[in-house]
Amino acid sequence: MKRLCIIPCGKKKIWDVQPDAGPVRAEDAYLSPFHQACERYAKTFFDEWVILSAKHGFLRPDDLVSGNYDVTFGTGHPEIMTADELRRQFHEKGFSDIEELVMLGGKKYRSVLNAVIGEHQHISWPLSSYKGIGYMLQALNRAVEEKHEL
Known part of the structure; x- marks a missing residue:
């Protein structure tokens, strides 16, 4: 079964430390x-993974991000992608055919993804039982180190 891992972007970006970096691949931006x-x-x-950005939507690792931004889901920022835009992008990128989705984000992503995924898709939240970002970081690092999926 084909699986897709969805990971959150992040506030700190390459342009915060290299203001003249110009456009970079998404996997190098955050x-x-x-x-x-x-x-x-x-x-x-995972063989396939994407970054979920409030401004850019679903970014494949080699998609280009043009520059710095500060847009977060749930803030009412005018540049947040709408649910319709996210659904369209999700479908256009072929993710609507993937049955198993894994989201490595917190609660603020639930409503976003629930509005996007199809009824036939299952989404799991392996970090949902952890009570803070420090515990989530520990769990992720330990899982990678021990080669044991959460």
Whole structure:
């Protein structure tokens, strides 16, 4: 069965440390420790993974991100992609055919993804039982180190 891992982007980006970086691949754009841990986990356990960005939607690792931004789901920011835009993009990128989805994000992503996925799709939230980002980071790092999927 084909699976897709969806990971959150992150506030800290390459342009925060290299303002003149220009457009970069999505997998190189996000620098927060949580994003980096999610990316390592996704690369370890999944053949296909994407980054979910409030501004850009579903980014494949080699999709280009043009520059810095600060847009977060649930904030009412005018640049947040709508559920319709996310659904369209999800379908256009071929993700609507994937039955098993794994989201490595917190609660704020539930309503976003529930509005996007199809009825035939199952989504799991392996970090939902952890009570904070520190515990999530530990779990992700331990899973990668021990080669044991959460």
